[in-house]
Amino acid sequence: MPRSYKFAIAAGLVVGILAMQLVPVRIANPPSRGDVAAPPEVEQTLRRSCYDCHSNQTQWPWYTRIAPLSWLVAHDVNAGRRQINFSQWSDYFPATRARKLKWMDRALRGEAMPPWPYRAMHPSSRLGPADRDRLQRWIAAELAADESGR
Numbered sequence: 001m002p003r004s005y006k007f008a009i010a011a012g013l014v015v016g017i018l019a020m021q022l023v024p025v026r027i028a029n030p031p032s033r034g035d036v037a038a039p040p041e042v043e044q045t046l047r048r049s050c051y052d053c054h055s056n057q058t059q060w061p062w063y064t065r066i067a068p069l070s071w072l073v074a075h076d077v078n079a080g081r082r083q084i085n086f087s088q089w090s091d092y093f094p095a096t097r098a099r100k101l102k103w104m105d106r107a108l109r110g111e112a113m114p115p116w117p118y119r120a121m122h123p124s125s126r127l128g129p130a131d132r133d134r135l136q137r138w139i140a141a142e143l144a145a146d147e148s149g150r
Contacts, residue, residue, distance in 0.1 A: 017067075021066070021067050025067070025070045025071050025074045026074065027058075027060050027064055027065075027070065027073075027074055027077075029056045029057060029058055030056045030087075031056065032055070032056050032057065032087035032088075033087060033088050033090065033091055034087070034088065034089055034090025034091060035055075035086060035087055035089060035090075036086045036089035037089075038138060039138065041134055042134060042135060042138045045127070045131050045134060045135060046086060046135075048124060048125060049113075049114050049125040049126070049127055049131070050086065050113070050114065051086060052077070052118070052122070052125075053076060053077050053079075053080030053081070053114075053118070054080045054081065054083070054084050054085060054086055055081070055085060055086040055087040056081070056085065056087035056088070057087060058077055060073075076118075083100075083103070084100045084103065084104065094146050097142070097146065098143060098146050101139045101142055101143055102139075102143070104135070104139055105136060105139045105140075108127070108132050108135055108136055108139075109136075111127075111132075113127075114126075114127070
């Protein structure tokens with residue numbers, strides 16, 4: 001390939017990446033409307049492993065300001081907040097809370113959460129067997145309390 005083609009391709013990539021920066025993405029943390037009430041150990045685990053995507057208390061690292069990474073992270077956080085948002089826990093109807101707790105339990109059992117790309121970038125978010133057990137016991141207690149009409 002002639003040198004001029006290589007230069008044109010490289011210049012096109014640089015211009016494309018710079019142009020991507022002109023397409024902003026909204027990265028914000030809306031106010032919390034009622035965090036989940038959980039025992040301190042459970043809350044600590046949720047904050048460490050879940051809150052970045054499943055709350056309004058997301059920590060936005062430097063790379064969330066650079067497209068196209070900003071687009072991907074914002075998409076994942078928005079999807080996570082739609083699935084379950086611990087900052088809006090008190091707004092959920094009891095049946096909705098129960099459904100979300102069951103979803104959490106399935107995700108824990110399948111080791112689907114936190115997802116591997118997040119774990120790779122945030123090693124401290126990894127859930128060990130004790131973390132999973134603690135969360136599953138909390139979920140079971142919450143479901144039992146909802147069924148008994150807490």
